[in-house]
Amino acid sequence: MKWDSKNLWLKAKVYIDRANELGHGEEFAIWSALSLELLARAALTNIHPVLNADPRVDGNLLYAFGFEIVSQPRSLPAHAVFLRLEKTIPGFGKVQRELCDYLSLLRNEEIHTAELPFQKLKESEWLPRFYEVCKLLCISINKSLEDFLGGKVAASASKLINTLNVEMQQNVKQRIAAHSKVFLDKDPKEQEKLRSVAESRIKLLPHGATAEPCPACQSFGVLRGELMKETKPKYEQETLSVERELIAVEFMCLACGLALHSPEEIAQTPIEPRFSQQRATDLHELFQPEEYDEYMNM
Amino acid sequence: MGRGVNRLVKKLYTDLILGDESPTPPFRRAVLELVKPMNRLTEDLCLRGYHLSGGWDSQRALRIAFLLGEPQGDIRDPRIARVISPQTELEANPNTLSGRYGFGPFPMHTDTAYWRQPARLLLLRCVNPGSANRHTTLIDTIGWRLTEKEKRLFCNEPWKTSGRRGFLCTVTENIKGKFYYRFDKDCMSPITRGAHEVQKIIQGKIEDAKIIEIKWRSGDLLIIDNWRCLHGRAPVVLPDPDRELERILIAGTSYEVGFKEPVAKSESIH
Numbered sequence: 001m002k003w004d005s006k007n008l009w010l011k012a013k014v015y016i017d018r019a020n021e022l023g024h025g026e027e028f029a030i031w032s033a034l035s036l037e038l039l040a041r042a043a044l045t046n047i048h049p050v051l052n053a054d055p056r057v058d059g060n061l062l063y064a065f066g067f068e069i070v071s072q073p074r075s076l077p078a079h080a081v082f083l084r085l086e087k088t089i090p091g092f093g094k095v096q097r098e099l100c101d102y103l104s105l106l107r108n109e110e111i112h113t114a115e116l117p118f119q120k121l122k123e124s125e126w127l128p129r130f131y132e133v134c135k136l137l138c139i140s141i142n143k144s145l146e147d148f149l150g151g152k153v154a155a156s157a158s159k160l161i162n163t164l165n166v167e168m169q170q171n172v173k174q175r176i177a178a179h180s181k182v183f184l185d186k187d188p189k190e191q192e193k194l195r196s197v198a199e200s201r202i203k204l205l206p207h208g209a210t211a212e213p214c215p216a217c218q219s220f221g222v223l224r225g226e227l228m229k230e231t232k233p234k235y236e237q238e239t240l241s242v243e244r245e246l247i248a249v250e251f252m253c254l255a256c257g258l259a260l261h262s263p264e265e266i267a268q269t270p271i272e273p274r275f276s277q278q279r280a281t282d283l284h285e286l287f288q289p290e291e292y293d294e295y296m297n298m
Numbered sequence: 299m300g301r302g303v304n305r306l307v308k309k310l311y312t313d314l315i316l317g318d319e320s321p322t323p324p325f326r327r328a329v330l331e332l333v334k335p336m337n338r339l340t341e342d343l344c345l346r347g348y349h350l351s352g353g354w355d356s357q358r359a360l361r362i363a364f365l366l367g368e369p370q371g372d373i374r375d376p377r378i379a380r381v382i383s384p385q386t387e388l389e390a391n392p393n394t395l396s397g398r399y400g401f402g403p404f405p406m407h408t409d410t411a412y413w414r415q416p417a418r419l420l421l422l423r424c425v426n427p428g429s430a431n432r433h434t435t436l437i438d439t440i441g442w443r444l445t446e447k448e449k450r451l452f453c454n455e456p457w458k459t460s461g462r463r464g465f466l467c468t469v470t471e472n473i474k475g476k477f478y479y480r481f482d483k484d485c486m487s488p489i490t491r492g493a494h495e496v497q498k499i500i501q502g503k504i505e506d507a508k509i510i511e512i513k514w515r516s517g518d519l520l521i522i523d524n525w526r527c528l529h530g531r532a533p534v535v536l537p538d539p540d541r542e543l544e545r546i547l548i549a550g551t552s553y554e555v556g557f558k559e560p561v562a563k564s565e566s567i568h
Contacts, residue, residue, distance in 0.1 A: 010456040010466040017456075017490040147454045150492055151447075 002073065003064060005046040009141060012038035013148060020153050029118040030110060032130060033103040040081050040100060043089060043137040051084055052076055078104040091136045094249065095262050099129040128164045131157035172268040176258065179216035183256040195219045198254035207279060208246060215269040219255030223248050225275060233281055245276045336365065339521055347438040347527040350512060354519040356544060359423045367418055367548040372410065381425060381544050384537065398484055404531035406437055406504050409524050410547060411482035412459045417547035420522040427514035428541025430534035434520065436510040437528045439479050442503050455492035460485045469496055478525040
C-alpha cells in the first residue's frame, strides 16, 4: 500500500531530516515543503487511506480499500489534501491551510518552472507556522514534534511556535490602538454618525454573523462565524429549532474599520472566540432535504 | 501465559478435529499428540522467546508450523520447508548472509527483515548438526532496558531495506506497549542521523547481551520468536557443509505470544 500512514510519516521524517542537515536557506525550505506534503498525507491516511484517493476514478478508491487495480493509483492534489485536513484535524484551520497551500504553490513553481521561488523566502514568513502545522499533524497521528524533528530541533521549533502568538498579540494590539486613535481624533459628531450607521447595519445580519462591540472604538461590528456543530433539534414555544455553535473567524468594525481576519487574531482581543445561535428548522429540512423545494410548492 | 495457549488449543480442536472435514483416525491421533508439546512450546515462547525440544521429524514439525500460523516460502525460494546448509560465498546466492559470510559466523539479526512484516516465528529443525557442531546463537531483546530517549529513537528513526523494492521501516515497533524488533545490518541501512545513533546503540546492546547458545542434535526443533529474539551463527574452525537445518518461516499475527520476564537458565542448552 503506497498510502500507508506510517510509511508516509517515515518518508516525511527522512525529508525533514535532510532539511535539518542543511540548517537553513533555499534547500532547507524546499525539503521542508516536500516533507510537509508527505506529513499531511500521513495525517489524512491515518484517518483512512481513502481520503487520499482521487475520487474521480473508482479504481483509486478501490486501491485505498486494499483491492488490486490494474492502473497506477492516483492521489488527491495537495490543495485538496489540505482542505480535507481543515475539516478533520483539530486545530488545523484556515491559517494553517493557507501556509500549506503557499508552500505547495512554491514547490510547484520550483518543480514546474525555471523560477527560484524559495530563494528569497524569509524564514520569518513561514517557519513558525510551518512548525505549528507539523506539530498539529504529528499529534493527529499520535506522534510528537520531538519524534518528528528530533530533540534539539523540536525544542527550538516549540519556541518559534510560541512567537506566533506573541507576534500576533503585538500586531493586534497595535492595530487596535491605531484604529482607536484615528477614531477618537475624529470630530465627536462624526463619531456619533458612524456609530449610528453601524447600529443600523447590524439589524440585518445574515445567519452565521452576530453583532459584537469593537475592541478599538466600542461601536458595533460584525463577527462572522463558521459552523462547528449543530445540536439535535428542540421543540420549544411551538417551534422546532437547532442550536448552532460557531467559531469566530472574522471581525469587522462598521464604524472604525478595524478588521480581524482569523480566530487567532480574534483570540488576542476580549471578543469571545465562539458563539452560538438558534435557528428555526422544520421536519422536512431535517429528514427530506432533497424534496424540500417540491414539497413546499405543494 | 494462559491465553495464548488456550487460543491455540482451541484452534487445534475446532479447526482440525471438530471442523467440517472430519479427520481420519490416524490424523486425529497425530493432531492430539501435538496438544501437549503445543502447551510447552507456547509457554517457552512466552517466557524465553524461544522453544527447544528433541525428537522431531519433518512431518511433525510441518504440522506444528501450520498450527502456529501461516508458513510461508521466501521470495528467493518458495518452498515452505527448506533445508539450509553453510556454503561458500561463491556457491550461495548473492545478497544472502551465506553469500556475504560463507562458512563464517552470522551476525545477530532478525530473519526476513526485508519483508514488509518479518516472519513472526522461525522454526529450525536439525537434520544433521554437522561435523563442526556449530551453535546457533540467540539474544532475547526483552533484556534490553530502553531509556525513554532510546524508545523514541528506536520507534521513529527511519531505516531503508535493501532489495529491488526497498522500503522505509523502523527497528522497533511499539504494539500495545510491547516492543518488537526488526534488525539486520546486512539488509537494512540507517538513513537519518538519529537512525545512525540507533545503529550504534543496538550494536552496543548486542555486544553486551547475554548470548544463548543452541547446541544441535539431530531431530531438535528450535522455534524462535523472530520479533523478540535476534539470532546468529557461531564461528567454527573447519567448514561444515554437512550441517543441515530445515527452516520454516511462519508469517502472520495469528500467533500472539505473551511477554514475561526471562527465566534464569544456563547459557548453554544440552
